[in-house]
Amino acid sequence: MFKKLTIGLVVGGALVGIAHSQEVPFDFQKLFFIFALIGAVVFMMLDASPIGTMNGGKSVFAVITFWILLITACIAGASLLPQFNPEDERAKIDKLLGKERAASQKGKAEELIARAKALDEQVKALEERLKGLGGGQAASVSLPPPSGEKPSSTAGTTAGGGGDVMKVGEEQWQLQECYNCHKLRGEGGKKRGPELDNIGSLLTVEEIRSKIYDPKSIMAEGYEKEYQKGVMPDKFKDLMEPQEMVALATWLGSFKNTSVNTPKPIKKK
Amino acid sequence: MALIVLFSLCVAATGACAQEVGASSVELPYTGNRTAVWVVAQLHILFAAFILGAPIFVVISEWLGYRKQDPRYDRLAKEITKITVILFSMTAVTGGLFIFVLLAAYPQFTTSFINQFYMVFAVMYPALFIAETILMYAYLYTWDVWKGEKKGRHIALGVLLNLVCLLILFVINGPTSFMNTPPKAEGVSPQDFIAAATLWDKIANQSWFPLSLHRIDGNVAFGGFIAGMIAAYMYMGAKSQEERAYYDWMGFAAIWIAVGGSLLQPFTGLLLAYEMCDYDFSFCPYMMADQLSMFFEMQGMMIGLLFLAINYYSWLSVKRIEGAENVRMTILAPIVLVVLLPVTMWVMNKYWIPDPMSLAFLLPLTLSPFLLSRFVPKTVSARSVIKVGFIVMLVSDAVWLTPGGFVATGTDMPDDLKLPEGWDFLASMPAKLSAILTLVFVTVVNYVLYNRTIKQGTILWGKIDFVSQFVLIFLAFISTWTMGLMGAVRSLLKKYFHTYSLVSDLSAESFTPTLSYSAWWITAITVFFIAIVSVAALVALRPSVSRVREPEGSPVPVGAK
Numbered sequence: 076m077f078k079k080l081t082i083g084l085v086v087g088g089a090l091v092g093i094a095h096s097q098e099v100p101f102d103f104q105k106l107f108f109i110f111a112l113i114g115a116v117v118f119m120m121l122d123a124s125p126i127g128t129m130n131g132g133k134s135v136f137a138v139i140t141f142w143i144l145l146i147t148a149c150i151a152g153a154s155l156l157p158q159f160n161p162e163d164e165r166a167k168i169d170k171l172l173g174k175e176r177a178a179s180q181k182g183k184a185e186e187l188i189a190r191a192k193a194l195d196e197q198v199k200a201l202e203e204r205l206k207g208l209g210g211g212q213a214a215s216v217s218l219p220p221p222s223g224e225k226p227s228s229t230a231g232t233t234a235g236g237g238g239d240v241m242k243v244g245e246e247q248w249q250l251q252e253c254y255n256c257h258k259l260r261g262e263g264g265k266k267r268g269p270e271l272d273n274i275g276s277l278l279t280v281e282e283i284r285s286k287i288y289d290p291k292s293i294m295a296e297g298y299e300k301e302y303q304k305g306v307m308p309d310k311f312k313d314l315m316e317p318q319e320m321v322a323l324a325t326w327l328g329s330f331k332n333t334s335v336n337t338p339k340p341i342k343k344k
Numbered sequence: 345m346a347l348i349v350l351f352s353l354c355v356a357a358t359g360a361c362a363q364e365v366g367a368s369s370v371e372l373p374y375t376g377n378r379t380a381v382w383v384v385a386q387l388h389i390l391f392a393a394f395i396l397g398a399p400i401f402v403v404i405s406e407w408l409g410y411r412k413q414d415p416r417y418d419r420l421a422k423e424i425t426k427i428t429v430i431l432f433s434m435t436a437v438t439g440g441l442f443i444f445v446l447l448a449a450y451p452q453f454t455t456s457f458i459n460q461f462y463m464v465f466a467v468m469y470p471a472l473f474i475a476e477t478i479l480m481y482a483y484l485y486t487w488d489v490w491k492g493e494k495k496g497r498h499i500a501l502g503v504l505l506n507l508v509c510l511l512i513l514f515v516i517n518g519p520t521s522f523m524n525t526p527p528k529a530e531g532v533s534p535q536d537f538i539a540a541a542t543l544w545d546k547i548a549n550q551s552w553f554p555l556s557l558h559r560i561d562g563n564v565a566f567g568g569f570i571a572g573m574i575a576a577y578m579y580m581g582a583k584s585q586e587e588r589a590y591y592d593w594m595g596f597a598a599i600w601i602a603v604g605g606s607l608l609q610p611f612t613g614l615l616l617a618y619e620m621c622d623y624d625f626s627f628c629p630y631m632m633a634d635q636l637s638m639f640f641e642m643q644g645m646m647i648g649l650l651f652l653a654i655n656y657y658s659w660l661s662v663k664r665i666e667g668a669e670n671v672r673m674t675i676l677a678p679i680v681l682v683v684l685l686p687v688t689m690w691v692m693n694k695y696w697i698p699d700p701m702s703l704a705f706l707l708p709l710t711l712s713p714f715l716l717s718r719f720v721p722k723t724v725s726a727r728s729v730i731k732v733g734f735i736v737m738l739v740s741d742a743v744w745l746t747p748g749g750f751v752a753t754g755t756d757m758p759d760d761l762k763l764p765e766g767w768d769f770l771a772s773m774p775a776k777l778s779a780i781l782t783l784v785f786v787t788v789v790n791y792v793l794y795n796r797t798i799k800q801g802t803i804l805w806g807k808i809d810f811v812s813q814f815v816l817i818f819l820a821f822i823s824t825w826t827m828g829l830m831g832a833v834r835s836l837l838k839k840y841f842h843t844y845s846l847v848s849d850l851s852a853e854s855f856t857p858t859l860s861y862s863a864w865w866i867t868a869i870t871v872f873f874i875a876i877v878s879v880a881a882l883v884a885l886r887p888s889v890s891r892v893r894e895p896e897g898s899p900v901p902v903g904a905k
Contacts (some may be wrong), residue, residue, distance in 0.1 A: 156638045156642065
């Protein structure tokens, strides 16, 4: 047992040494060391002497203890890993769904207004009938206003309306997570899409917009495989407002860094 | 009957809700709406997975018993069927609860969704569920009637039951997969396309078939692991050596059937991920590099542990075979084990999926220990092969678990947490696929070795190391937990939509929760599910145990009891 633990420590130490010399971050060094220790534990278990059969209360106790260990390990393991902060995404979603949420509230309010109007019509018809019957007093009958909320006049404000186009464009870059595939200003991108720092020198704003609207309209040189597979999603025309797409295209069109090798665009449509 | 009443209530509630356009949602206390739906849905899926997977497992076992004339297989099949029947009602209860919670939490979406799939929810699914119920009960209650010469008839009934189960799975996966990948067409808005789409268009969406395949082999594996856990409980409670021998065998048989399903899981899972990324490439970074990257790190841990535990159980099984020390294998086996990971990584980098050229390299390599062994006289002991296999497994697990960066999202990854250039191949998809291929190969080699060992030695049933029973419990827990985790991942892939890119989730909860928060709930779901299964096993199997212990006709004096 001691021998296997020693081997595990030596292997772990060697891995850490190699990783350290190659400037691999400390977290990875820890991970490699843990792998080596797990290996030692596995080999200890392989050659461990058999444990005796348990019965009755002893086996129940052993099973419950084992369960508690498993539960703890699963929760602790997941909690020790880096955690994504939902607030980052929440802010994005608030911006993306803001209009739809407002419209939904507005829709509810409009429905209430329609109901109130229908009630009002009924009341008026009733008044007319009462007048026809000669009951002048009926004209003074008043009904309480519908209990529904007042329609919000502020609902449905448009994002970026009257705001800075460049700011809206940059915001759309973040909201639509274009950085997941495209590198820009040295950030983001995983070689799935071309680097865009010089896109403004190669395409007009309208051409960039048409590429976002219909990804099949233009192909980047060297990205034939990605173009064929349709890697760039054909969904932005449904997710973005026309003015937001123009803002994003305008913002991208301002990138004219000729020192970056943005691939040549080839028109397809 | 209860099921029909429950379903009628659900349909009635749906109809009532459909009439009340704009019905407001209920704020569910303590958990919030989304978590409440998640917990109930996942519980329902676990029970449903068991009752759909167990019949496959059961009929295979019954057929093996008939073919080999081994009554143990028949007993195993019957015992699992008894438990399945009990869990059937839990599936119906959680299913009904799921509809109610969904209607309370998201009334407008649920109503429109049910309207989209009215034929599925109101006709096909209930009809098939009722057919399954009738067949399941008929299958159990004809067990002792259709035996001997009529056994074939009983197996045929089991096959029919499985066909209905498979149909249910395919039918209900239509709406499920629709939420992730609703059909679309170039140049047409998703809303317009769906408005004109037929029911078949909606069901046969891009992820429908891969999801169904993934769930079929997953359910078989899951049924096997749960049966293994039940065998472990019964082994621990066994009072005689005979019972212990039987439950030792049951655990072994259940695990090997589960392994059969597990070996396919990574590949059908990969196919599902491939199709989803093909549908919308933004799924890929969201899963592997962004918000869900650490969920996949956790999945890697769980699958790695699962394979280690399966092979450890196999090792313990070999240890209790008399004469195992004399079993030898060609030296090609450990050589291929050692070179497989680096060779596969090289091949996958050169010929990435779906390029079939990779098979030209990998097939001859993996088959060589079995095809060329007669030409290579040098052999090594079985123990040495298994130990080399463990080293290879540990290295493969390490490759699988090494992320591109130790951050929860790749969006803003600082350099000090990122794998440097030169090491980043470890985090690539070809490396991950090579690691899983190697894990599968090691398990196959161990299985071949085990079969060779039992042919040359004598199995001492009931004499297995007691720690193996904890391995069986561990496997059931880990597989259930992993199902919970991946269930959450599949659902979270819809991002801030109820139906991806079609119906937005306008509630305040439409964000990706933390892994830690998810782990708490997944663990709670797992514990609840396993507790129910354990109670069902005790209820279903204890009486038969007591009957075995108390043989009929034992001479007991009158008034002695």
